[in-house]
Amino acid sequence: MNWFTKTFSSTVGRKIVMSVTGLFLCSFLVVHLLGNLQLFRNDGGEAFNLYSDFMAHNGLIRTMEWVLLAGFAFHIYDALVLTRRNQAARPIPYQNNHPEENSSWASRNMGLLGTVILVFLIIHLYNFLIPARFDGLDPVNIDDVEYENLYAEVVYAFKQWWYVLIYVLGMIALAYHLIHGFQSAFQTLGLNHKKYTPFIQMFGYAFSVIVCLAFAAIPLYFFFFV
Amino acid sequence: MDLTLKVWRQKDRNSAGQMVTYPIKGISPDMSFLEMLDVLNEDLLLRGEEPIAFDHDCREGICGMCSLFINGRAHGPERGTTTCQLHMRHFADGDTITIEPWRAAAFPVHKDLIVDRSAFDRIQQAGGYISVNTGGVPDANEIPIAKSVADKAFDAATCIQCGACVAACKNGSAILFVSAKVSQLALLPQGQTERYTRVENMVAQMDIEGFGSCTNIGSCAAECPVGISLENIAMLRREFIAAKAASENLP
Amino acid sequence: MVLDSKVPEGPLAEKWDKHKFDIKLVNPANKRKYEIIVVGTGLAGASAAATLAELGYNVKSFCFQDSPRRAHSIAAQGGINAAKNYQNDGDSVYRLFYDTIKGGDYRSREANTYRLAQVSVNIIDQCVAQGVPFAREYGGLLANRSFGGAQVSRTFYARGQTGQQLLLGAYSALNRQIAYGKIKMFPRTEMLDLVIVDGQARGIVVRNLITGAVESHSAHAVILATGGYGNVFFLSTNAMGSNATAAWRAYKKGAFFANPCYTQIHPTCIPVSGEYQSKLTLMSESLRNDGRVWVPKTVETAQRLRKGEIKVSDIAEADRDYYLERKYPAFGNLVPRDVASRNAKQVCDEGRGVGATGLAVFLDFADAIKRDGLNAISQKYGNLFEMYEKITDENPYERPMRIYPAVHYTMGGLWVDYNLMTNVPGLYAAGECNFSDHGANRLGASALMQGLADGYFVIPYTIGDYLARMPATKVSTDHPAFKEAEQAVAAKNSQLLSINGTRTVDDFHKELGHIMWNYCGMARNAEGLTLARKEIRRLRDEFWRDVRVTGVNEELNQTLEKANRVADFLELGELMVEDALHREESCGGHFREEHQTPENEALRDDEHFAYVAAWEFTGVNNEPVLHKEELKFENMKLTQRSYK
Incomplete structure (x- = not known):
């Protein structure tokens, strides 16, 4: 191994990869959410369809998709490697264990939460990205130009209660994942300071709750109000 | 007090173990937890049974020899307390108490409740020192150290190497222990010359020993009997990142 | 047999330097041919092993604990003395020497004690260089506190755990040499016999405490740094594992045991609470600066208090006997350890003791709290009060503490000469294990000083003189x-x-x-x-x-x-x-x-x-033979101690 691979295959190095990719994925959430807010415009999906068309054809965005994919891949790969290592580090479990006395549930169940999010993600991609990219959607005309009507797809999906439920559950899992993960990423990068850490923790909490609430509001909005 | 103890018994490293139940009567609330075990062991001896093997030495909370995972907690239910300083008044008459050894692949069980913590020594040997020979050192007051820095280094230096951090951590990570030494020496001017090599080597050894990876759960610091702070872990990572970026050490 | 202390000739202040010049050296290339066994990894053992390895010798180090860092030096609280005179209060090597001899009631060897005071200054330098986080002033320089038996502030400290910090320093030096392969470390291994070949100590027999295997280790010299024997009393402030076995088995192989009756009983310990008690916990001597020691004036009051018929607060001021203040108006509660301990025993023997067992006296902070306020007292002694409460479940801010003397340290030990070699050639003893520099009583903060002095600065030199005179040939463990x-x-x-x-x-x-x-x-x-x-x-x-x-x-x-x-x-x-x-x-x-x-x-x-009593073993159940080493006081005038 050279110094580079050695660095990033050590336990500390892998966690650094997880924190950097995790924070990057957080930034993606923000961009994704801002775009999705178009769904709340009461314009029959016009703005949203324009936005999705832009996302599908802009070169920079398409490139970033690959970076995003790599981010997910590294985040998940290192999570798997570390989880296996951590399980091997305690081959015989305690017969009586009370971890709730010393740590939060979310922090101890990041793997479980991550898996739920991954399952959600697959469903989500199957719902929207795959049809949009590969299958072709119904056309819709906006200012005499033909676009694919992803909005209709959204409306259709979120009229079904089990989809709404899956999405809401996915967002709850994400919220808990982020509540621990956001501030944890800073700790992993060594950013722990008496002045700034309380702010990071507060911000991370607010970020997790607000972002996930906003995402969860979309299916609920369509189910109940559209 | 009358109690029921469920204790992990294991003949040696290669044998399988199991929990064995022992009723015990007439325990005084003023006894320490280990004195309660002494009483049980005296009973066992007189009955011709093998007494329970457990590590202990100073019994004043500083040597770090005692361990025990009591009722699901490292060093028992009281925070900031080693097992030897835990007193029976924190339990109630009729309680059932489970006692298990530290569980970690890097801490194999020698016998009953005694585990092998030599992995910690090997991590220290990988770099937990300042390379000065005896003699030929400058006068102690030659390098002033700000009180705040000295105090911080001291806070890190109070680690008693008991292993509760590993025992409490869901991942069996030793990073709190390693970070305490890395921080102490990285904070002091005397430790600067070897700071990069130290953190690189100690982290590498920690990984070789088979400890898990930290996921910032925080149970280590919560259960640490001497209150080693999570800030040290952040410091270790800063040192690690700086070392990997700046040192000229190749593997 | 005449015991030769081998104290060098010449003026006191020049003896050590002269001696270092006079003794033989082993050249660096030859050092690697010699093997040295060090038993014990406390301050003396760890520092000796590390320093010898640094010099180039091959060292084998043994401890019964699971890690060398757990040796009982770790539990020392107060501090370490050194004649640095950083406080500019008139301290000097001579004054530290003087205080130590006087504190030891004139029963120690002048030359050894003077050397101890001399090298004390190097110890602090060494520890700081190793990263020991001593207490510091805001300006960044080292802080000092005062301690019993001295009128200057010369005690360096690291909060209440100086022993742990010093030992971790020595342990780190030890680890460095283990990593270099110069020290082979044997934890969980107990020495059970000394091996003498042709009149010289040439190895030890140990038991592996994990497997039970009995094994031999051969070397050119053996250093015992195995601590004191206070656990002979069962209850003491020693660790549960602290024992005399290594020293005792050396005694049975011919090493003389000196002044075994000199034991230090520390006055401020938490009293025994029941028959199950396994160990006693020390409360720092510093508590006597503000606490007032007392018992009820009459046996009747004490009895009623013990039975729970009255409470402490029911005892009127006039019915309390502040016996130390009464008997020693000049020193009051601050009389030396031995005097304070004996007086506590005396009042309890009279039936005026307190607590359930009647074997305790009060250490009362009520007046101090009234005078200085709760905050001031809590800042000074907060951690000690907390420890007391943890153990006894009583709040010392509200009720007076109960204390009683407990065995703490043993001044006696294996007889050694100026080179710290016993009468068995090639067998050395360092730290509390030897009969030491403390005479009949050790001053506070001097044990750490002696352990590190022996290990870092004395034995590494003096052992060379012995090794230089012997061939590097090894003795097989098949011998x-x-x-x-x-x-x-x-x-x-x-x-x-x-x-x-x-x-x-x-x-x-x-x-x-x-x-x-x-x-x-x-x-x-x-x-x-x-x-x-x-x-x-x-x-x-x-x-x-x-x-x-x-x-x-x-x-x-x-x-x-x-x-x-x-x-x-x-x-x-x-x-x-x-x-x-x-x-x-x-x-x-x-x-x-x-x-x-x-x-x-x-x-x-x-x-x-005025002599050292060195005893020779003649068989269990036989009378041991007494050898006397006369103590010559050329620099000190012997006086009667008085604290009135």
Whole structure:
């Protein structure tokens, strides 16, 4: 191994990869959410369809998709490697264990939460990205130009209660994942300071709750109000 | 007090173990937890049974020899307390108490409740020192150290190497222990010359020993009997990142 | 046999430098041909092993704990003395020397004590360079505090855990040499015999405490740094594993044991709370700066208090006896350790003790809190009060603390010369294990100083003088002397395992402790000591007939470990009694009731007893032979201590 691979295959190095990719994925959430807010415009999906068309054809965005994919891949790969290592580090479990006395549930169940999010993600991609990219959607005309009507797809999906439920559950899992993960990423990068850490923790909490609430509001909005 | 103890018994490293139940009567609330075990062991001896093997030495909370995972907690239910300083008044008459050894692949069980913590020594040997020979050192007051820095280094230096951090951590990570030494020496001017090599080597050894990876759960610091702070872990990572970026050490 | 202390000629201040020049050296290339065994990894052992390895010797280091960092030096609280004079308050090497000799009640060797004071300054430099986080002032320089027996502030400290921080420094130096391969470390390994070949110490026999394997290790010299024997009393401030076995087995192989009766009883410990008690916890001596020591004036009041008929607060000021302030108006509560301890015993013997057992006195902070406020007291002593509350479940801010003296340190030990070599060539003793530089009483913060002085700065030089005179040829562990020792160790273990009697090891140990405490504790007299000797012999006989040790040798067997140690304590106890009986005077920690001033103070007999009593083993149940090393005081004037 050279110094580079050695660095990033050590336990500390892998966690650094997880924190950097995790924070990057957080930034993606923000961009994704801002775009999705178009769904709340009461314009029959016009703005949203324009936005999705832009996302599908802009070169920079398409490139970033690959970076995003790599981010997910590294985040998940290192999570798997570390989880296996951590399980091997305690081959015989305690017969009586009370971890709730010393740590939060979310922090101890990041793997479980991550898996739920991954399952959600697959469903989500199957719902929207795959049809949009590969299958072709119904056309819709906006200012005499033909676009694919992803909005209709959204409306259709979120009229079904089990989809709404899956999405809401996915967002709850994400919220808990982020509540621990956001501030944890800073700790992993060594950013722990008496002045700034309380702010990071507060911000991370607010970020997790607000972002996930906003995402969860979309299916609920369509189910109940559209 | 009358109690029921469920204790992990294991003949040696290669044998399988199991929990064995022992009723015990007439325990005084003023006894320490280990004195309660002494009483049980005296009973066992007189009955011709093998007494329970457990590590202990100073019994004043500083040597770090005692361990025990009591009722699901490292060093028992009281925070900031080693097992030897835990007193029976924190339990109630009729309680059932489970006692298990530290569980970690890097801490194999020698016998009953005694585990092998030599992995910690090997991590220290990988770099937990300042390379000065005896003699030929400058006068102690030659390098002033700000009180705040000295105090911080001291806070890190109070680690008693008991292993509760590993025992409490869901991942069996030793990073709190390693970070305490890395921080102490990285904070002091005397430790600067070897700071990069130290953190690189100690982290590498920690990984070789088979400890898990930290996921910032925080149970280590919560259960640490001497209150080693999570800030040290952040410091270790800063040192690690700086070392990997700046040192000229190749593997 | 005349004991030669090998103290160099010349003026006191020049002896050590002159000696270092006069002794032979081993050249660097030859050092790697020599092997040295160091038993014990406390301050003396770890520092000696590390320093010897740095010099180039090959070192094998042994400890019974699971890690060298757990040796009981770790528990020292207060601090370490050094004649740095950083406080500009008139300290000097000579003053530290003077205080130590006087504090030891004029029963230590001048030249050794002076050297101790000399190298004390190097210790602090060394520790700081290793990263030991001593307390500092805001300006960044080192802080000092004052301590008993001195009028200057020369004690360096690291909060309440100076011992741990110093030991971690030595442990780190040890680790560095282990990593370099110069030290081979054997944790969980207990020395059970010394091997002598052609009159020289050439190795040890050990038991691996995990597997039970009995193994031999050969070397060119052996250093014992195995601590003191306070656990002969069962209850002491020592760690549970602290034992005398290594030193005792060396004694039985011909090394002389010096001044075994000199034991230090520390006045401020948390009292015994019941028969189950396994260990005593020390509360820092500094508490006596603000706390007032008292007991009820009358036996009746004390009795009613013990029965719970009245509360502490019911006892009027006029019914309290602040006995230290009454008897020693000049020093009050701050009299030295031995005086404070003896007086506590006296009032309890009168029936005026407090607590359930009646074996405790009050240490009361009510006046201090009234005077300085709760905050000031809590800032000074908060952590100690917390520790007290943890153990006793009583709040010392509201009720006076209860304290009682406890065995803390042993000044006696293996006899050594100026080079720290015992009378057995090639066998050295360092730290508390040797009979030391503290005479009949050790001053606070001096134990850490001596351990590190011996290990860092004395033995590494003086051992070269011995090695330079011997060839580097090795003795094989197949040598008959090793085989014989191995067999003896194995036989002893089998014997212990085969008795299968009715009493446990702890039971015997407790009974021995009671005998020692009652007759060879804070106050001793001929009648009691004679009785104790008889009792110990009876108990020892019974032990070898009726002890129960379960399990087998070939496993981790803590009962067998204990049995071996207690077997040795049962012999050592008798020697302590013997020594106490022969020393017809009172000095420091040794108080013979027959020899006291009209004011009940220790009365020395310099004419007849200004010597080191070094005992030679002649067989269990045989009278040991006494060898005397006369103590010459060329620089100090012997005076009677007074604290009125």
